[in-house]
Amino acid sequence: MTRYVALLRGVNVGGITIKMADLKETVGDAGFTNVKTVLASGNVLFDSDRTDSAGIKADIEAALRERFGYEAWIVLLDQPTLARIVDxxxxxxxxxxxxxxxxxxxxxxxxxxxxxxxxxxxxxxxxxxxxxxxxxxxxxxxxxxxxxxxxxxxxxxxxxxxxxxxxxxxxxxx
Missing domain, CATH: 3.30.70.1260 (bacterial protein sp0830 like)
Structure with missing residues (x-):
């Protein structure tokens, strides 16, 4: 199981308003587990046993588009990559x-x-x-x-x- 972070672009700024509870539900409904949002700026942590990052990214973007009706884009990272970036x-x-x-x-x-x-x-x-x-x-x-x-x-x-x-x-x- 891999811990991922999805970073949404432009959420809760510029007219795209998404409640974090709704975001959490949407990512969970897309098949991901242990979903948690951090702050109100479109940061989602979740677990998946999938390893196809491009597919995960596409699935989350599609779920966001369908649920919230906007052109959604994310940057997807696993937590070890995020730790390296911070370090x-x-x-x-x-x-x-x-x-x-x-x-x-x-x-x-x-x-x-x-x-x-x-x-x-x-x-x-x-x-x-x-x-x-x-x-x-x-x-x-x-x-x-x-x-x-x-x-x-x-x-x-x-x-x-x-x-x-x-x-x-x-x-x-x-």
Whole structure:
């Protein structure tokens, strides 16, 4: 049995409102066990004896589309992978006044593309570093949405493949 985490993109922001109890029920009804939601931002932990990550991802996305009527996308990880991602955070996660973020993607090439595009941005003090299947981002509090990289990462091109989580949220998922 493997413990997985499904990270939904854009839940409870931008008009897509899902109650976590309903989300938990939907994932359970899709055939997964020991389902738990964490925070109200679309983080779902569950167990499965299946090993076909692409199939699991597709099944959850289909269940979300059917139940909630929106174009659902998730990033799916197993817990050991999530632990490695958290352990590899390259910046000072406890730096006062800064947000430690991790961008995750179902298509890692999109993260490389974002990092390449960011090279032409006037980023000030915010920092980026490509990790194994993720993009680490450290940005001053209050500047997340206004920063050049924040604006880049919010573009429609990345909507179906990427999601962003604060490192503290990822630690809670572990």
């Amino acid at each position: 590899d955070f390259p910046f000072d996660a406890e730096r006062e006044g800064w947000h430690p973020y991790v961008l995750l993607s179902s298509d890692p090439a999109m993260l490389t593309e974002m990092l390449t595009a960011a090279a032409d941005l006037e980023r000030g003090d915010e920092t980026l570093q490509l990790g194994d299947g993720v993009l680490y981002w450290h940005v001053e509090r209050g500047r997340t949405l206004q920063s050049p990289f924040g604006k880049l990462s919010g573009k429609a091109r990345y909507k179906s493949t990427t999601t962003n989580r604060n490192l503290r949220t990822l630690r809670k998922l572990l």
